[in-house]
Amino acid sequence: MDLDHSPADDAFRAEARAWLAAHVPADPLPSLETGEGFAAHRAWERTLGAGGWSAVSWPRAYGGRDASLLQWLVFEEEYYAAGAPGRVGQNGISLLAPTLFAHGTEEQRARVLPAMASGETVWAQAWSEPESGSDLASLRSTAVRADGGWLLHGQKTWSSRAAFADRAFGLFRSEPGTPKPHQGLTYLMFPLDAEGVTVRPVGRLDGKPAFAELFLDGVFVPDEDVIGEPGQGWRVAMSTAGNERGLTLRSPGRFTAAADRLAALWREHGDPADTALRDRVADAVIGARAYRLHTWANASRIAEGGALGAESSLNKVFWSELDIALHETALDLLGPLGELADHADEAPAHGGWAEGYTFSLAGPIYAGTNEIQRDIIAERLLGLPKGRR
Amino acid sequence: MRFLPDAEHRELARTLDGLLASADTPGAARAWAAGDHAPGRALWSRLAETGVFALAVPEPYEGMGPLPVELAFSFVELGRHAVPGPVVETVAAAALLDRLGDAGAAAWLPRVAAGKAVLSLCAPEHGGPYALDADAADAVLVVDGDVLRLAEGAGPVQPSADPVRRLARPLGGTVLARGPEVARAAGHAAGVAALATAAQSLGLGLALLDRTVSYIRQRTQFGVAIGSFQAVKHRLADTLVALEFARPLLYGAALALAAGSDAAPREIAAAKVTAGEAAHAAARTALQLHGAVGYTAELDLSLWIRKARPLRDAWGTPAACRARVLAS
Structure with a gap:
């Protein structure tokens, strides 16, 4: 049992960090969910793809770089730590691509994947x-x-x-x-x-x-x-739901980066006497750490040929609740300014918390509601009898 | 990277689990609570034969350690079976004496490794003012600032919320060591104690969940197993989520301690608060889902339920742990 990265993984991290430092836009892009922002994010996917960073775990033939699952996790850590833009290609990369790798034809993979990696097709x-x-x-x-x-x-x-x-x-x-x-x-x-x-x-x-x-x-x-x-179709759609996808839908890097930003916000704005808020900041930091380590354990299992299956439901419940708690804590830290939308002139310079909070509220709903996930945990991991939903 | 238990870790856990499952551990715990230490000491000797205490003692003192990762795996099993006695304090005291050398390592550590010495430890700066199970211990060590004492005795037992935990204030004693190295060693020992307590909590919580799931599957009301009710299922699912995300923090902290990392105190604190809270929540769930029968002392479940909260608070309250996580 160890947590040591290999020299190859460290080199991979250094390469990713250097590329991101040179390419991540200095100013945040307009919101992904607007026409203007969508175009800007598509252009960013093109930049990522040209550098070979849009889908690192894919084979090189399709625009990836044959990275291991562990290296993908490393890349994600660097990506979010660098404050890089949201991924407009995420649906395709995390949902469709694994299905094509498992069930698609070679013709489909050759036709669909490179255009996905380059942002040409969203x-x-x-x-x-x-x-x-x-x-x-x-x-x-x-x-x-x-x-x-x-x-x-x-x-x-x-x-x-x-x-x-x-x-x-x-x-x-x-x-x-x-x-x-x-x-x-x-x-x-x-x-x-x-x-x-x-x-x-x-x-x-x-x-x-x-x-x-x-x-x-x-x-x-x-x-x-x-x-x-x-x-x-049902078997095709579900076959990849539990395994890597259960791990790759939300990588720990997203939460460790947000927790680091929250801890910095606490050091800057926190009232040391407000131990209740301090405890919530600590819980967010701990939760992100727990999710990171838990994911490394899962990646280790997959690397040895193991599968996640219903255990991916544990991840879904955990990260979605962590994400909300983390953002609520940030808004509470900002006090009266927490109400401001990110694009308000007087919004805090740290930015992004308001949109991040609203987005986090969707977490327990999409990709299988947390109620469904808890049913799966209870029935498939704890062996409780099926009942009416 | 391979962040998974090695074959030896699984074997160690299996051995301890088997031993404790067949040893009437609940009976020893009940006798211990009544002040009869004989069954508990007999169990202690059998545990020592598996090498559990030797994991905390270095080779020059006839041990195999210090091996924090293996210690963590072992203490999960001790927690799973609610083993009575100052097991945490004994391995923490061993870590303290090892660091201080001349203060008594040669006298005590070989006996700890062999299971012939039960130690208690009181360090008010890191835990409470009490020594756990002082009346059962062969020695009670006390750290006050930069002074290490061997207590002469202890005051009357102060009953704990967990009757198996017998608390007493250490009295008087002779000075074994003095100086800043004592405070440093005590900080290290408190880290070992917090890690072992976190492991105990995780095991305790897993046992509470297991027992509750077994009960829920066979208990019927309204003509069906109550485990088919969604309110029941979701509470148990949340209990599993909390425990499963405490587990990697525990092993990550043990690896950090083994590596002598500067981050070890923060990582141990994170594991301690997370495992402690998860086990405490598991106890609340176990009680609620067992219903009235869970509220009885006769059911062995009470041994686990009543231990959860004291373990959550021992060697680092949740608030103290959270503060440490944010300390730079």
């Missing part, structure tokens, strides 16, 4: 429907056989990034009337500018059009854009 997800949230398998949007492909009908919602993205991926019912709802689903990729697609941006809690509704009316998808076997 992907949105199309999972939820108005009547299918946590109970995703009840989804009703359909894929109907057509000559050389499929025709999509139905409505998707809460589609992250869809207001500005190029393409989307999601599940569609291709075989009606199957005995169980998760049977007869197909995993497809489709363009958001295709005929029959209507995108209606939906203002988020922070007012920004961060996600959208998608109305699909006979959208043609060629066979080459089906991932895995038709009818096997």
Whole structure:
């Protein structure tokens, strides 16, 4: 048992740090969830991709640098410590790409991944429907056989990034009337500018059009854009949900960097006599440290051929609650200034806390609500009987 | 990097778990609470045969240590079985005497390693004013500032919230060492004590969760296992989350201590508060989900429930630990 980085990993860290120091924009980009900000973040993805840093763990052939999982964690630490921009390509890189590596064809990988790494194609997800949230398998949007492909009908919602993205991926019912709802689903990729697609941006809690509704009316998808076997979409979508993705959705670097900024804020603005607030700052620092070490343990297991499975639900509950507590503590530290939006003229120079706080509130909801995660923990890790949700 | 238990760590834990599971540890704890130390001392000797105490004693004194990582794995098992006695204080006192050499290392450490000496330790700057189980100890060491004393005796037992923990104020004594090196050694010993207590807390919490899950799966109400109720499930899920994220902090802190890292005191404090709070929360969950039967002293569960809060506060209260985490 050790926590020692190899010389190769240290060299990797040094290389990442030097590149980021030379390339991270000095001023924050406009918000990712606006048209202007989206374009700026896409340009940043291009810069990242040109440097070979947008998807470090991918093979070089697709634009990566064959980095190990541990090196990816190192890169993420450096990325967030450098204050680098949010990743507009995250949906594709953390959700679609692992599925393509596991179930896609070589042709699909060669066609989709390099364009994803360079920011040329930005992907949105199309999972939820108005009547299918946590109970995703009840989804009703359909894929109907057509000559050389499929025709999509139905409505998707809460589609992250869809207001500005190029393409989307999601599940569609291709075989009606199957005995169980998760049977007869197909995993497809489709363009958001295709005929029959209507995108209606939906203002988020922070007012920004961060996600959208998608109305699909006979959208043609060629066979080459089906991932895995038709009818096997549920298995395709879920097979990578627990393993690396459970670890890579939110890397510890994001939280250790935020905790470091919070501790600095405390040293600068904190009242030493306010031990209640001090304790919350300490808890955020400890929580980020715990998540980092826990992730290294998981990465060690995966490196030895182990799998995470239902244990990734522990991560989801932990980081989402840590993120909220951390940001609430920062806002409380700022006192009356905590109310100011980040773009207010008099917003604190440390910036980002207000938007970060609003975003953190979504954490217990997306990627499987924390209620669902707790059910998974109780049933699959503790062995408690299934019950009605 | 390989941040996972090695085969030897798993074997060590398995050995201790097996020994303690078959040794009527709850019976020894109940006898200890009543002032009968014989079963507890017998258990202590059997633990010593596995080498647990030798992990805290260096080779020149017939030990194998100091091995903080192995000590942490061992103390998780001691906590899992709610072992009675000043196990933490004994390994911390060993760390103290080792650092101070002439003050009594040669006299005491070989006996600690062999399980023939039970030590207690009182260091008011790092813990409370009491020595744990002074009436059962072969020696009670007291650190006051930069003075180390061997107490002559102890005052009357002050009952603890955990009846198995018998607290007393050390009395008088002879000076064994004096000087700034005493204060430094005491700081190190307190770190060992906090690490071992954190490990005990983690084991205690895991045992509370295990026992509660077993109960919840067989207890039926309204015609179904109460473990099928979402309110029950989610409380247990949160208990597991808290314990599983305390675990890496514990082993990270043990590695930092083993490496002599400057960050070790902060990392130990982080592990201590996190494991202590997680075990305390596990005790509350265990009590709530057992219902009225959990509120009885007859059920052995009470041995675990009542220990959780004192362990949370021993060798570093949550507030003290959090302050240390932020100290630069």
